[in-house]
Amino acid sequence: MINMKYCIIVRDNGNSKQIQDFLISKIKHEYSDINPDYVIAIGGDGTIIKAGHKYPNSLIFGIHTGHLGHYANYSVEDIDVVVDNINNNTYNIQDLDLLSAEFVTESGNIVNDFALNEVTIVSPLRTLILDVYIDNDFLERYRGTGFCISTPSGSTAYNKSLHGSVIDNRLKSMQLTEIAGINSTAYKTLGSPIVLSHERRIKLDVAEGFEVPEDLFITVDHISYSLKDLKSLYIFYNNKTLKMAYNKPENFINRISRSFLISKK
Numbered sequence: 001m002i003n004m005k006y007c008i009i010v011r012d013n014g015n016s017k018q019i020q021d022f023l024i025s026k027i028k029h030e031y032s033d034i035n036p037d038y039v040i041a042i043g044g045d046g047t048i049i050k051a052g053h054k055y056p057n058s059l060i061f062g063i064h065t066g067h068l069g070h071y072a073n074y075s076v077e078d079i080d081v082v083v084d085n086i087n088n089n090t091y092n093i094q095d096l097d098l099l100s101a102e103f104v105t106e107s108g109n110i111v112n113d114f115a116l117n118e119v120t121i122v123s124p125l126r127t128l129i130l131d132v133y134i135d136n137d138f139l140e141r142y143r144g145t146g147f148c149i150s151t152p153s154g155s156t157a158y159n160k161s162l163h164g165s166v167i168d169n170r171l172k173s174m175q176l177t178e179i180a181g182i183n184s185t186a187y188k189t190l191g192s193p194i195v196l197s198h199e200r201r202i203k204l205d206v207a208e209g210f211e212v213p214e215d216l217f218i219t220v221d222h223i224s225y226s227l228k229d230l231k232s233l234y235i236f237y238n239n240k241t242l243k244m245a246y247n248k249p250e251n252f253i254n255r256i257s258r259s260f261l262i263s264k265k
């Protein structure tokens, strides 16, 4: 690794800052936050996700510092391993799937973004009425608070709190999960999460004749958009992946167990 550039993104706490100083003193490459070849994200999953949005073309080394750290492949105890992997070019690369989100407004504007965890469309106060299409096939007219559409690696985030399924990250898929869908003798929704192939395209149309609720917003991971004149939201697989460095491969089941089943003191 000659002439490589890197930068560090830190969650704001004392421990992370100490690790940052240590890394800068040991890493041989040039520090630069302009088009870095790799980024070291020190903190929790939120820090890694923010690093991914800021530097989507850079390799990410995730070091978790006491948070859940579902995405991180290194812990603070591995700090010398991180330095060794970087200086001797001995790391491996894992690809994380991303979803594309395309919002089309009534005035014809198009906004594009991508998600590592999920895209949500939510109206907390007023009932959201959406026509759901998978590819070009009509699935349902949905009434409720909204939807969460998650990637495989994002299935353990918001999606899991909505009782969506945990998805093996080898399964190229996206999951459409309702957020408080209304089910009664008057209105009906599928009512269960649906796991779709990566080749499909989800379209959520604001139902014709219904106004966009004032409080509607769309989130893409930690980023939120307020689009008063939304017409359609398209979700589909992004042809890029986010590249994460690792030392030893971690088994998917062990990662689930570490994140959700083995309690920490």
Ligand code: NAP
Residues within 6 Å of the ligand: 043, 044, 045, 046, 047, 067, 068, 069, 070, 071, 117, 118, 153, 154, 155, 156, 157, 158, 159, 161, 221, 222, 259
């Ligand atoms: P955040 O602090 O980054 O994330 C909230 C919690 O979820 C943290 O404990 C985080 O772990 C964990 N997490 C993030 N991604 C995960 C993943 N893929 N698998 C398992 N756990 C994961 O929250 P934020 O800064 O507001 O960022 C927005 C994220 O919050 C969204 O992407 C969404 O997934 C999540 N969210 C969850 C809910 C819910 O569960 N009810 C509601 C809204 C949003 P660390 O402690 O390691 O950071």
